[in-house]
Amino acid sequence: MGDLMDVAAFADAARAEADAWDRAGRLPGDIVKAMAAGGLLGADLPRDYGGAAASARELGEACARLGGVCSALRGLVTVQGMVASALLRWGTGEQRTAWLPALAAGDRLAGFAATEEGAGSDLGALTTSVRAHGTGYAVTGRKLWVTFGTIADVFLVIGRTEDRTAAGGAGEEGAGEPDGGHGRTAALLVESDRPGVTVEPVGEPFGMRAAGLAHVTFDEVRVPASHLVAPPGFGLSHVAAAAIDHGRHTVAWGCTGLAEACLTYAARHTARRTQGGVRLADHQAVRAVLGRAQVAAAGARQLCGHAADLRDRRSPEALAETVVAKYAAASAAASVSQDTFQLHGSAACGPDSAVGRLFRDARIMQIIEGSREVAEVLIGDLVLRRGGPGTAS
Incomplete structure (x- = not known):
């Protein structure tokens, strides 16, 4: 795999078709093959694995381009990257x-199956069962809202x-028990064509159609057993956490x-629309709306850029700043x-309004990971840890 395509040109060409994709x-x-x-689909993977070795900022800028045209385009990059990043970090050789x-070549398309009826923002409430069966595992449960499922x-x-002693664990001394009192969680790769897998399309969702x-x-x-990613006990705290962190980064830039x-x-x-012979842009109230929007969008971009730079430097503060960026960007988009x-x-x-489509998509972006209060609590913890305001440098 070589360098990334000209994402700006691709996004511009896709703009005229995005409303039709939304309706369909x-x-x-x-389009998937072209991406x-x-x-x-492997933008920030190392070249040894077929990726383009893009930096966090380069990946972010690509997602911003795609997110401004069609959230589904950005969503495909997000979910493919979430699964790939988890495997890169925690998978075996x-x-x-x-x-x-x-995954990078698009020969395999991935879905991240975490959300359940009672486990949306609180993944600690998972009920999907992973049971040792012979030399492998049996998986039983129902996952909701799987992007590109x-x-x-x-x-x-x-x-x-x-x-708490499932095969493949890391021992009895707690090394394999980072999930704490919730018991052990596990992450597994499950092909969609295996017997027992049923995929139910969501009909006419509000956004991300x-x-x-x-x-x-x-x-x-x-x-x-070869499909188990990391030992039991690491599924939520390590594997899922790596995927979610990567997803926050791309969603933030897309927003x-x-x-x-x-x-x-x-x-x-507003520059060309008139009412009573007066341009909308000539009304002070309209200019004030545009001013607030400019500040919100510019602030989101600055926070996303800051988080991306920390990620590229492998700073320990990158994870927290990505949470901040995602919250600010989703709020700005909304x-x-x-x-x-x-x-x-x-x-x-x-039905052919890009503005209406982006409005619906923005609402979905704001509730990813649960309510805004979930992110606010995480950011509040960050403020307490730092002892006040400010961002990591």
């Missing part, structure tokens, strides 16, 4: 060799072992691009898209 509820196969061929080049070839499934959202049921699905795109739509619309929607009025309500 899927991305065309040739794979252009290095987007054999797993990395077997799976990462296929309708076309995924393999799922990274997070579940719970039935006891082209992202192939699905509910996936696993009914005593048997997988070999920044969405906010910036909406601001562009708002500026163009507020700017809402203001843009309101400025466009009824014109934003039609």
Whole structure:
């Protein structure tokens, strides 16, 4: 795999088709192939595994471009990167060799299967069972809202072992028990064509309509021991955490691009739209809306850039600053898209309105990982740890 494609040119070409993808509820196969061929599905993977070795900032800028056009495009990069990053960090050498080049090339499309009926933002409440079976495991449970679950070839499934001494653990002294009092969690790769896997497409979701959202049921699905990623006890605290951190990074940048795109739509619309012979842009109230939107979008971009630079330097503060960036960017996307929607009025309500589509997508971005209060608590913990305001340098 070479360098990344010209993402700006790709995104510009995709803009005219994005509303049709939203109505159809899927991305065309040739678009997925083009993204794979252009290095987007393995953007920050090492070249040894078929990746483009992009920096965190380069990956972020690509997601901003895609997010400003179609959240499903950015979503495909996100979920593929989440699973790949977890395998790169916690997979065995054999797993990395077997799976990462296929993910980077788009030969295998991935889904991250974590959310459940009672385990959304609180993944500690997982009920999916991972049971030792012969020389491997049997997986039983139901996962909700799996991005690109309708076309995924393999799922990274997070579940719970039935006891604290499941085969493959790291011993009795706590080395394999970072999940604490919740018991051991496990992460496994489960192919979508295994007996017992049922994929149920989500019909007409509020947003992210082209992202192939699905509910996936696993009914005593048997997988070999080689599909276990890290020992039991590390599934949530290590494997899932690595995937979620990567997802926050790409979602944050995608939200920044969405906010910036909406601001562009708002500026163009208010500059040419007249009411009573007066341009909307000539009203002070409208200019104030645009000013607030500019500050929100610019602030999100600055925080995303700061977090990306920390990630590229492998700073221990990168994880916390990525949480801050994701929160700010999702908030900016929600507020700017809402203001843009309101400025466009009824014109934003039609099926071919990019403004309406981005407004719906922004709402979904804001509730990823649960309510805003979840992120606020995490950021509050950061403030307490630092003893006051400020960001890591």
